[in-house]
Amino acid sequence: MIKFKRHIKVDGEVFETWMGLEIKKKGGRPNVGIYYYTDDPMLEMSEHHLIKANFQSKDEAVKHGCLFMRAMYKDMIKREKGLVDKKEEDKDIDW
Secondary structure, eight states, X not given: OEEEEEEEEETTEEEEXXXXXXXXXXXXXXXXXXXXXXXXXXXXXXXXXXXXXXESSHHHHHHHHHHHHHHHHHHHHHHHHHHHHHHHHXXXXXX
16 A cells, blocks of 8 residues: 555644555556555554545545545534634523
8 A cells, every 4th residue: 555644624623634546457457445544554553445446546535535535624624613613602501
């Protein structure tokens, strides 16, 4: 597996993301799968998770992986903001 790092910028924040490419030959054509790592792949506890497979090129797989991770980080930020807003609302209520 080819391991690499990308910096993905979302709403002014930069996230360091480790990804991996797995390339197999299937019927004479490349079959590329893109993975993301939970942490630095050199660490023992880091796991890789498949994002999507069956790409015909490395560039296509990397582009899809970056878009997937950007969407995941956007959702994470949205959830965190929602939790913060709810906590602030709870503080305003006098019991």
